[in-house]
Amino acid sequence: MSPLPSRDSINRFFVLSGLWVTLHVSVFTTQQAYSTLAVALWTLATTVSYAFLYLLPALLPGYLLYGFLARRAASRGGVVALAILLIGLTGMVQVLLFADRVIYSMYGFHINGFVLDLVFTPGGIASLGASRSTELTATLVVIALLALQAATYYWATRRTAGRRPRRWMPRARWLLLAVLSFAVGERVAYGFSAAANYQPILFASERYPLYLPTTFRKLASRLGVSVASEAADGLHVKHSVLNYPLVPLRVEPPARPLNIVWLAVESLRYDLLDRTIMPQLWDFSEHALRLEQHYSGGNTTQMGIFSMFYGLYGNYWFPMQAARRSPLLMDVLQQQNYQFSLHTSQSFTYPPFQETVFARMNPADMHALSEGPPAWQRDRQNIDDILKFIDSRDQSRPFMTYMFFEGTHANYTFPPESVIARPYLEDFNYLSADFAQQMVPIKNRYINAAHHVDQQIGRIIAHLRTRKLLDDTIVIVLGDHGEEFMERGRWGHAADFNRFQTSTVAVLWVPGQNARRISGISSHLDLPATLMPLLGVQNPPADFSLGQNLLAADFHRDYAVAAGWNSIAYLGEKFKISFPVNASGVVRVQVLDDDDRPVSDRDQAKSEIRPAMVEMMNNLTRFSRPKG
Structure with missing residues (x-):
């Protein structure tokens, strides 16, 4: 019977895996994320705390299975199952982060509903048109990341197998406390940044997959923070019952x-x-x-x-x-x-x-x-x-x-x-x-x-x-x-x-x-x-x-309209301005000129197209009606 690895070794495995994930997450950041001491501290806290968050899907089932096996005389099959689970789950975290980084670098967005729809809808993956060499490279990357986790598991468990535990738990508790402190700190910093519209932190947050914005505008105001007015740039639309067409069609089929x-x-x-x-x-x-x-x-x-x-x-x-x-x-x-x-x-x-x-x-x-x-x-x-x-x-x-x-x-x-x-x-x-x-x-x-x-x-x-x-x-x-x-x-x-x-x-x-x-x-x-x-x-x-x-x-058209997965864009002769639809968190508005270059006076540009924005907003619900 193979001995069950000690809890000390499992802790070590997750600490090392957390280090690899932290290094992986740090690649998402840019030089601007370290431009000032405040932003650099926020970036450090966010990188560490989110690395831990990304590992949770592996941490929770891993410790649950370990606890189950520890209460029984673990069989060889149980030990192997534990190893496969830990290596597989942590490896997939690494793979997903790698995939997200590739998608973000190419397209500017993270794995989202659009990407998930592509993956899980029949024909979606094939629509990417990847070459055989791309598929081979992706396969090798997946194998390499899983191999990294396998090597980490082997090293962590080999060092303590059959030995008396070295009491990592106190250290693990301190590490967990540090991660939680980082998480609370970055939450507070983001909340006040959102209230004061401090853009270096708001925009830096967009680079983290699955970033969860937290705001507390009223509290910030009570504490004396100068609270910026809430952005009205994002559009919020609720489709109910389709009303398409608005009235029945009258058709006289052509003779020819x-x-x-x-x-x-x-x-x-x-x-x-x-x-x-x-x-x-x-x-x-x-x-x-x-x-x-x-x-x-x-x-x-x-x-x-x-x-x-x-x-x-x-x-x-x-x-x-x-x-x-x-x-x-x-x-x-x-x-x-x-x-x-x-x-x-x-x-x-x-x-x-x-x-x-x-x-x-x-x-x-x-x-x-x-x-x-x-x-x-x-x-x-x-x-x-x-x-x-x-x-x-x-x-x-x-x-x-x-x-x-x-x-x-x-x-x-x-x-x-x-x-x-x-x-x-x-x-x-x-x-x-x-x-x-x-x-x-x-x-x-x-x-x-x-x-x-x-x-x-x-x-x-x-x-x-x-x-x-x-x-x-x-x-x-x-x-x-x-x-x-x-x-x-x-x-x-x-x-x-x-x-x-x-x-x-x-x-x-x-x-x-x-x-x-x-x-x-x-x-x-x-x-x-x-x-x-x-x-x-x-x-x-x-x-x-x-x-x-x-x-x-x-x-004659004054402008055209284009839509994304959760966005809509005004495309005119002078400006191209896109807005999130039903977005939460940072309201990222892209404002371009007629040559597709960023506009310096964004507020003026948005002011000039205000009538068109009202028309677009009405059109978003024109062919739907309330239920009942």
């Missing part, structure tokens, strides 16, 4: 219904519509409606696709998903006996569009190629299938086909014949790439991927032209959102609402419409308001959307 070819491209930012990069789409746009300052309804695929089909702010995603409410646009198409062929090179389960945009679609009409060959090959195969559908459909009925291209998603895939930008990074490993030094060859991968997507779009347009269908078919080409390549300090999307991450290519072909350009602001929200009249909907757009008809002679 138009077909619809809807092409959505992952991360296709605005400046890719270029004669060299996307010559096929550029030539087509010369004869269509080209939107030159077009914004997605979000900085993620979820919000981007949602907004283009519903014409609503992305924040409506959550009540729509809960109600399994499809967009009115798709309802009208079904009512008019359209036949469908819906394709994606990712999946319909992440984001879960089968619960929103395509909630009422026949699963037989939904075709996903989410695994197997590289994304560019899946894109090509989907286009093959769409062309076959167009040729084999029932020609007595109108059709709607949808395609989501994945090739332009990181890690940006393309065949050799589509290479137009060199040099490009041969192996794009998310974990080992030096983004500061390798951004040009990384972006060249993106350009090559976009060039291949353009070739596939060109195949569809040429097929419609050859089959003499262009005069009967609406063609829509949009990016779901943009993509940044460190122009403003980040790579990818989902982190900010600057133009690089939110502005997309947008081309709309409507038979009978003259070619023209709209140089002012337009939005994904405008698509349903534009298409529904073409389907015979008599209601004004305000009855069913927050968009405007792009084909109207008086079309």
Whole structure:
């Protein structure tokens, strides 16, 4: 029978594990966190106390199992189970902290509801598009962190196995008291900082995963602290019962219904519509409606696709998903006996569009190629299938086909014949790439991927032209959102609402419409308001959307709106300002100018858009009503 490790050795193991976690957490901090003595002391206290907090999921079950085994003659199996539990739980704490640090460094946010949704929704992990080398590197990191904890456990238990305990408990009590003192100290410091709006500590707190803000404004005021007025920047919205549409639709189906070819491209930012990069789409746009300052309804695929089909702010995603409410646009198409062929090179389960945009679609009409060959090959195969559908459909009925291209998603895939930008990074490993030094060859991968997507779009347009269908078919080409390549300090999307991450290519072909350009602001929200009249909907757009008809002679937007997981952004000609929605703790408001640079006079900028903010606030609840 293997001897059960002493409590002394278990204490030592957790103390050492706490040291590793403290070192790990310290990497989240920056030089600004040590700029003054007060902030440095707060940073030290927070780093230590939160390291202990992060270890609690391992501490509690570990000591419970140890206590259970200590009261009995522990078997070899029990001792092994204890070792596996302690190593596994502490190792996973390290792994999660590492993953959070990678996510935060790339996107500017911690593991949150958006990330958890990605992990636990079928198809979510696959949507990241990680290369094999990235997956291998991640696997090696996990193994290394677990090995560190295994070595720590071996060292801690080997030193005391079979020996008389060295009475670590008194020391452990003192250590626990010190950690609790740090925790209380940082709580008090944060509370007074929140009351006085002392930003160095408030903003430093954002760098800690799962940071729990504590405020006591009334107490601080009684103690003589000059209390800052509570920020009114955060928006608080409570959706109740959906009221969508506001009134029933009045529809007079057209005598000659138009077909619809809807092409959505992952991360296709605005400046890719270029004669060299996307010559096929550029030539087509010369004869269509080209939107030159077009914004997605979000900085993620979820919000981007949602907004283009519903014409609503992305924040409506959550009540729509809960109600399994499809967009009115798709309802009208079904009512008019359209036949469908819906394709994606990712999946319909992440984001879960089968619960929103395509909630009422026949699963037989939904075709996903989410695994197997590289994304560019899946894109090509989907286009093959769409062309076959167009040729084999029932020609007595109108059709709607949808395609989501994945090739332009990181890690940006393309065949050799589509290479137009060199040099490009041969192996794009998310974990080992030096983004500061390798951004040009990384972006060249993106350009090559976009060039291949353009070739596939060109195949569809040429097929419609050859089959003499262009005069009967609406063609829509949009990016779901943009993509940044460190122009403003980040790579990818989902982190900010600057133009690089939110502005997309947008081309709309409507038979009978003259070619023209709209140089002012337009939005994904405008698509349903534009298409529904073409389907015979008599209601004004305000009855069913927050968009405007792009084909109207008086079309004009003062601003666009984009949404994140728990945020909303005003995107105007002069400013881009984002606000948290239903946020707690620090109210982080991003205020950018027309060149996506931080604005010095933030209050003045917010004051200038106050009427728009009131309108946005009303729109957040426009299509819902109180219960009862």
